[in-house]
Amino acid sequence: MRKSVLLALAILGGLSAAAQAGDQTDFVTVERGRYLAVLGDCAACHTAPGGKPFAGGVPIETPFGRLVGANITPDRETGIGDWTLEDFQRAMSEGVAKGGYHLYGAMPYTAYTKVTAADNAALFAYLKTLEPVHSEVETNQLPFPFNIRLSLFGWNLLNFTKGEYVPDPKRDAEWNRGAYLVQGLAHCGTCHTPKNVIGGDKNDQFLKGNVVDGWLAPDITGNAHEGIGKWSVDELIDYMKDGANRYDIASGPMAEVVEKSSSQWTDADLKAVATYLKSLDGSPTAPPAPLAASDPRMVAGRAIYEDRCSGCHVGKGEGIAGLFPKLAAAPLVNNADPASLIRVVLAGSRAGATDARPTGPSMPAFAWNLKDEDVANLLTYVRNSWGNAAPPVAAGEVAKLRSELQP
Amino acid sequence: MAVKLPRKDVVVIGLGWAGSIIANELTDEGLDVVAIERGPWRDTARDFNIATAADELRYNQRQELMVRPAQNAITVRNNASQTALPMRNWGSFHPGNGTGGAGNHWAGITFRFGPDDFRLKSYLTEKYGAAAMPEELTLQDWGTDWAEMEPHYASFDRIAGISGKAGNLNGVIQEGGNPFEGPRSEEYPTKPMRQPYGPTLFAEAARKLGYKPFPVPSALLSEAYTNPLGVTMGPCTFCGFCTNYGCANYSKASAITTVLPALVRKSNFTAVTNSEVLRVTLDRSGTRATGVVYVDSSGQEWEQPADLVVVSAFTFENVRLMLLSGVGKPYDPATNSGSTGRNYCYQTANSVQMFFDDKNFNSFIGGGAVGMGIDEFNNDNFDHSGLGFFGGGSIRVTPIGAAPIGSRPTPPGTPRWGSKWKSETQKAYLSTMSIGCEASSYAIRGNYLSLDPTYKDRLGRPLLRVTFDFPENDLKMAQYCTSRVAEIARAMGPRQIVERPMKGHWNSVPYQSSHVVGGFVMGTDPTTSSVNKYLQAWDVPNLFVVGASAFPQNPGYNPTGTVGALAFKAADAIRTLYLKAPGALVPA
Numbered sequence: 001m002r003k004s005v006l007l008a009l010a011i012l013g014g015l016s017a018a019a020q021a022g023d024q025t026d027f028v029t030v031e032r033g034r035y036l037a038v039l040g041d042c043a044a045c046h047t048a049p050g051g052k053p054f055a056g057g058v059p060i061e062t063p064f065g066r067l068v069g070a071n072i073t074p075d076r077e078t079g080i081g082d083w084t085l086e087d088f089q090r091a092m093s094e095g096v097a098k099g100g101y102h103l104y105g106a107m108p109y110t111a112y113t114k115v116t117a118a119d120n121a122a123l124f125a126y127l128k129t130l131e132p133v134h135s136e137v138e139t140n141q142l143p144f145p146f147n148i149r150l151s152l153f154g155w156n157l158l159n160f161t162k163g164e165y166v167p168d169p170k171r172d173a174e175w176n177r178g179a180y181l182v183q184g185l186a187h188c189g190t191c192h193t194p195k196n197v198i199g200g201d202k203n204d205q206f207l208k209g210n211v212v213d214g215w216l217a218p219d220i221t222g223n224a225h226e227g228i229g230k231w232s233v234d235e236l237i238d239y240m241k242d243g244a245n246r247y248d249i250a251s252g253p254m255a256e257v258v259e260k261s262s263s264q265w266t267d268a269d270l271k272a273v274a275t276y277l278k279s280l281d282g283s284p285t286a287p288p289a290p291l292a293a294s295d296p297r298m299v300a301g302r303a304i305y306e307d308r309c310s311g312c313h314v315g316k317g318e319g320i321a322g323l324f325p326k327l328a329a330a331p332l333v334n335n336a337d338p339a340s341l342i343r344v345v346l347a348g349s350r351a352g353a354t355d356a357r358p359t360g361p362s363m364p365a366f367a368w369n370l371k372d373e374d375v376a377n378l379l380t381y382v383r384n385s386w387g388n389a390a391p392p393v394a395a396g397e398v399a400k401l402r403s404e405l406q407p
Numbered sequence: 408m409a410v411k412l413p414r415k416d417v418v419v420i421g422l423g424w425a426g427s428i429i430a431n432e433l434t435d436e437g438l439d440v441v442a443i444e445r446g447p448w449r450d451t452a453r454d455f456n457i458a459t460a461a462d463e464l465r466y467n468q469r470q471e472l473m474v475r476p477a478q479n480a481i482t483v484r485n486n487a488s489q490t491a492l493p494m495r496n497w498g499s500f501h502p503g504n505g506t507g508g509a510g511n512h513w514a515g516i517t518f519r520f521g522p523d524d525f526r527l528k529s530y531l532t533e534k535y536g537a538a539a540m541p542e543e544l545t546l547q548d549w550g551t552d553w554a555e556m557e558p559h560y561a562s563f564d565r566i567a568g569i570s571g572k573a574g575n576l577n578g579v580i581q582e583g584g585n586p587f588e589g590p591r592s593e594e595y596p597t598k599p600m601r602q603p604y605g606p607t608l609f610a611e612a613a614r615k616l617g618y619k620p621f622p623v624p625s626a627l628l629s630e631a632y633t634n635p636l637g638v639t640m641g642p643c644t645f646c647g648f649c650t651n652y653g654c655a656n657y658s659k660a661s662a663i664t665t666v667l668p669a670l671v672r673k674s675n676f677t678a679v680t681n682s683e684v685l686r687v688t689l690d691r692s693g694t695r696a697t698g699v700v701y702v703d704s705s706g707q708e709w710e711q712p713a714d715l716v717v718v719s720a721f722t723f724e725n726v727r728l729m730l731l732s733g734v735g736k737p738y739d740p741a742t743n744s745g746s747t748g749r750n751y752c753y754q755t756a757n758s759v760q761m762f763f764d765d766k767n768f769n770s771f772i773g774g775g776a777v778g779m780g781i782d783e784f785n786n787d788n789f790d791h792s793g794l795g796f797f798g799g800g801s802i803r804v805t806p807i808g809a810a811p812i813g814s815r816p817t818p819p820g821t822p823r824w825g826s827k828w829k830s831e832t833q834k835a836y837l838s839t840m841s842i843g844c845e846a847s848s849y850a851i852r853g854n855y856l857s858l859d860p861t862y863k864d865r866l867g868r869p870l871l872r873v874t875f876d877f878p879e880n881d882l883k884m885a886q887y888c889t890s891r892v893a894e895i896a897r898a899m900g901p902r903q904i905v906e907r908p909m910k911g912h913w914n915s916v917p918y919q920s921s922h923v924v925g926g927f928v929m930g931t932d933p934t935t936s937s938v939n940k941y942l943q944a945w946d947v948p949n950l951f952v953v954g955a956s957a958f959p960q961n962p963g964y965n966p967t968g969t970v971g972a973l974a975f976k977a978a979d980a981i982r983t984l985y986l987k988a989p990g991a992l993v994p995a
């Protein structure tokens with residue numbers, strides 16, 4: 001134990017000096033940078049569908065307006081071709097771009113600040129090898145007053161703590177590697193940590209679930225009711241690597257994360273991340289009592305479930321492993337916030353596909369043949385059956401999301 | 408003028424079962440494969456969404472999954488003295504379209520042919536003597552045998568996850584399975600389907616009569632299954648929207664639910680959809696395929712050069728493409744010479760319908776391959792001495808799901824409309840069942856495929872002409888087998904039975920079966936067959952033509968299992984033999 005801690009400190013500490021960035025054209029450095037770009041899923045925001053790699057242009061809808069992923073190819077005029085490693089390091093660790101202007105939090109520098117200087121150097125070395133793409137991207141499409149970057153100075157004061165990840169000497173190297181990735185490059189908290197009114201992370205509720213773009217990024221702490229407390233380390237690895245485990249199958253934004261990022265992580269990194277996540281304490285709050293089966297909402301919901309849902313999700317919500325998610329004891333189902341559930345019932349969803357699990361099954365849309373009240377009753381039934389317990393869903397919540405989903 | 412594309416290792420025509428399997432096997436071999444499909448890309452998630460897939464009007468009545476006759480039609484006649492006319496609506500059979508092909512809307516019944524079927528002519532001659540052979544029949548051996556076929560059948564079963572119960576495992580007869588099947592090397596990948604009431608009653612009656620009923624081998628799966636490519640399927644829900652529909656539950660095996668999700672991820676695979684191959688191009692000698700020419704939906708023609716050409720479209724289009732491309736000599740029934748178009752066969756569909764007073768079959772429950780069958784009267788499983796015919800049929804009860812527009816069983820004599828029709832419909836809907844007998848179709852000299860001299864498609868190419876009528880042999884067989892079925896039906900105690908053996912001339916209007924076979928058949932003799940036992944064209948060694956077009960005659964079984972096995976067989980020959988020594992794998 002002690003030996004592995006020292007090793008962890010040596011690895012993280014030793015490489016953190018920018019001075020040791022080494023040869024920026026070295027194959028090993030560039031290849032490590034490529035892997036780090038996958039780990040961080042940089043392409044999610046910086047590679048537009050069908051576009052050139054890392055040439056930017058992916059719109060990111062925030063509660064404050066639209067931001068667009070920047071061109072980070074080494075084009076001198078429109079990309080980061082004239083940046084130095086120090087410029088890049090500052091963007092990652094301080095959220096300040098070349099020229100001294102502040103980046104918005106959609107570029108998750110509040111997490112990337114944890115990334116070591118050595119990893120930033122490798123990332124930068126890799127980005128320098130890309131084909132320079134001349135493409136002007138207007139990243140800041142926010143309305144007034146949010147488009148004034150000066151406001152970010154105050155935002156940072158409230159929401160940002162600069163600094164590389166500091167290993168916990170009481171934990172082993174694997175745990176520390178997991179913590180380093182989750183808190184840093186993998187920026188899990190960007191989606192999974194609740195936000196305050198100005199969009200900053202509520203750090204006391206790290207990874208306890210958050211709604212992004214109408215999707216619930218669920219609690220991924222050890223909470224056994226709303227979180228992944230019942231999942232084993234191996235089941236968590238299966239989910240991240242293959243997109244599915246015996247409980248669930250990734251869909252929505254997480255399907256993209258799996259396809260583009262976590263399915264390509266090394267087994268060691270998957271294990272480290274799973275080990276770290278499993279170590280996070282769940283909320284101590286007691287789960288609510290389920291609604292009575294005789295409740296009229298439950299009776300109505302059950303009839304709809306049997307007609308519309310039981311063909312795939314099966315009679316008692318068991319689902320089919322790798323194909324149709326298990327609804328009984330599912331974190332998403334038991335979460336206080338039903339956003340994702342409403343969303344997938346109304347709009348349908350396509351699961352992620354990976355080489356290990358290429359099926360990519362789908363959930364059909366029911367917006368066209370279930371009324372708001374039907375969806376609410378159905379979800380109320382699902383959320384309070386087979387051991388599940390969660391607040392009932394109101395028709396008004398469905399109506400709200402339905403109108404938001406209208407193109 | 409066709410625009411020439413960069414060369415590929417392999418071009419595959421059609422992405423149904425055969426094309427998808429072969430493309431997957433050859434990309435595994437590291438070859439760069441492009442597949443050209445005349446229809447759209449189909450995908451369960453998008454096209455067979457469970458909220459919209461169960462639409463009888465759309466899929467069963469309006470035949471949305473079938474190729475539009477405006478794109479590919481055929482002309483039909485019963486014999487050479489008639490002038491063929493084009494089919495403007497599909498009736499007798501349902502050719503598919505798009506990725507998955509007819510494998511999307513198939514029923515899912517997945518028999519293997521019997522060991523004797525592959526050497527039918529030799530077998531019958533040895534057993535009954537040449538003199539016993541009806542003069543009209545032009546039966547042929549396949550040039551392969553059970554030992555060669557079995558591993559490929561097993562490969563197909565594993566890819567598709569077939570549900571069933573083995574009747575013969577490595578030569579040991581198994582209780583509860585089909586004792587007449589050839590020895591299997593392994594049990595079915597998934598357990599047999601649960602049986603609804605109708606098949607259960609049939610099996611009880613058959614057992615009392617001394618027969619050995621078994622669960623029909625089904626490509627609708629009984630349980631969740633992940634195939635060797637990592638693709639997962641779910642258990643069948645008996646929803647009844649099955650034959651003629653795409654499956655919304657990921658339960659019916661088809662190329663799109665078993666092969667394509669893995670294949671499409673490969674960087675050495677490209678699919679070109681909504682593009683129709685006009686012809687296979689040959690070099691000047693006519694002995695080497697140089698690629699294909701296809702036309703896209705804008706009318707632009709493209710030339711795709713390739714080292715290897717695999718033709719794996721539906722039977723009709725396989726044969727038509729060979730005729731249009733000048734591969735092999737067109738068959739001429741007058742002189743009994745030529746091979747392309749020879750030995751076209753069909754399936755002889757018979758049934759016995761039963762009306763009960765005291766039964767409720769919940770006829771809406773079902774699936775295309777859910778059911779129980781017996782094989783006592785199939786092929787040569789019964790002694791044909793003195794019967795005056797050969798062949799037989801698979802007898803079974805497979806309730807496919809009685810959808811409300813198409814399924815209105817009423818006893819003979821019921822008016823077709825009005826209050827009497829309504830009351831009879833109400834009485835009969837839940838209490839009617841039928842026993843089917845999907846029987847053999849044997850080749851005769853006058854049944855064949857050729858190019859139509861009059862009718863052309865939108866691109867100016869002649870349509871395929873089908874010349875077909877039921878051989879006397881098959882009509883006698885139909886009479887005999889249907890009588891055996893009627894005995895079982897009577898034993899089940901219905902109020903009334905209606906026997907429907909195939910009679911008279913082939914009629915292209917009522918649906919009978921999409922099991923059209925032959926026309927570019929396998930064999931040992933290049934003068935009477937088109938491909939060798941590896942599905943390699945005799946005249947053009949870098950051309951493989953795979954599908955039911957290779958069957959020299961059709962036994963009393965559904966063809967798809969054998970199409971799948973032949974696809975694996977051809978792919979295996981290419982991988983293990985052809986690539987090492989490109990050239991003819993069997994000396995002509």
